Amino acid sequence: MANASQTILTVAGVDKTYPGAARPALDRISFSVGAGEFFSILGPSGSGKTTLLRMIAGFERPDIGRILMDGEDITHVPPFRRDVRTVFQSYALFPHMSVLENVAYPLRMAGARKAERLAKARECLDLVSMGDFAARLPHQLSGGQRQRIALARAIVCRPRILLLDEPLGALDLRLRQQMQHMLVSLQRELGIAFVYVTHDQGEALSMSDRVAVMSDGRIAQLGTPREIYFDPSSEFVAQFVGRSNLLPIDCVTQGGALTALLDGQPLPGVVAPRSGPARMAIRFECVRLAADDHPADGACSVPGTVEDVLFLGNALEVNVRCGGLNIIAAVPAAGGEGYVPGRPVRVLFDAGNATVFHG
Structure with missing residues (x-):
């Protein structure tokens, strides 16, 4: 400017x-x-x-x-x-x-x-x-x-x-x-x-x-x-700017602190302004995939199974079924040959990349 x-x-x-x-x-x-x-x-x-x-x-x-x-x-x-x-x-x-x-x-x-x-x-x-x-x-x-x-x-x-x-x-x-x-x-x-x-x-x-x-x-x-x-x-x-997973979460009080739950799994560090049902946005490219026994190492972590994969040239969009919901991860295509339907994986993302919206 x-x-x-x-x-x-x-x-x-x-x-x-x-x-x-x-x-x-x-x-x-x-x-x-x-x-x-x-x-x-x-x-x-x-x-x-x-x-x-x-x-x-x-x-x-x-x-x-x-x-x-x-x-x-x-x-x-x-x-x-x-x-x-x-x-x-x-x-x-x-x-x-x-x-x-x-x-x-x-x-x-x-x-x-x-x-x-x-x-x-x-x-x-x-x-x-x-x-x-x-x-x-x-x-x-x-x-x-x-x-x-x-x-x-x-x-x-x-x-x-x-x-x-x-x-x-x-x-x-x-x-x-x-x-x-x-x-x-x-x-x-x-x-x-x-x-x-x-x-x-x-x-x-x-x-x-x-x-x-x-x-x-x-x-x-x-x-x-x-x-x-x-x-x-x-x-x-x-949703309009970029591509995001928009996931239903529950914000509950546990031990005196407000905790966000995704399909029953706690999400450490995710900031929720108040209790009750909400929706959480996480960009496709902010989602990482690892082996199903990979430690969370402080990240938000949800187990899942690969449902389908889209090849986009330089990247893969991997659709993972996590309990009752789906999460899409955009990962580099190079080295991503192992992501095939039916493979158990662990979905990881950092709390700082998540945005919570209440209705």
Whole structure:
């Protein structure tokens, strides 16, 4: 983040309900974005993330609440008067214009002289490693190349904020990964705030300074990628971000202390806020497997039997039946040939990696 102390965007108590809708698209949304911050809005379809982005861009207006940029209320300022640009998944390039003309077009509309706008357009093409494609037409480019051109066009006017609405959704995995590296590098070089909307947790976690996780029109959790991943605030976040076992436990008082029980087995060190039934989240990769006679050595330990195994290339997902429940462990594929259905194992995990949720 270029300047965490300077707030460039503030969304304050924003509500939005579409006519005939059973529930709000946005429900009392509030957050701020720092200058030069890479801020992601992550959520499933229908969570309100694109509505929120369109509101920041000026394409939608809130029923209640305000949107401020550099402290100035822009809630009712039209899109073309906001120092904001948007990159869409659809690219929206002019098919009859060359790559260079597409990138220079916003400067042309702003009245810049031809020499100036072409020079700035070439500079932006170089930033996205597309300088050699200036004379081509959009139909002569791949999807990843067209997305880079759309990015170059969006930054040619050097906006204060760049909005990106699921820009990598139409690309294959390899291209998405390449574009993620390019976006992070570009954002750091430009030093402008990126507000990035996605349903892909990998994109949000890998690129962002902070992430707002949305569900049903509300922010379920806002924090750094590590906070979101390792300290989820709800069952929804634990399940939506990453892959977690969500296990029923009982929190009981034993010897004057609160103890968590998993299928009757005590879980030493697992912190439960109060007694009663609860659910415990533990990430697949935080679960270890050992021989069934392996000592616990202070870890939480549950005996079980391998039920099935999924081969994922670099890892195995081993589904273990532990009494009346199943626990999945993600373990390295190398050396994991011995995990076969029917094998007795011991499931181990550290209490510090578990998060307990009461209803």
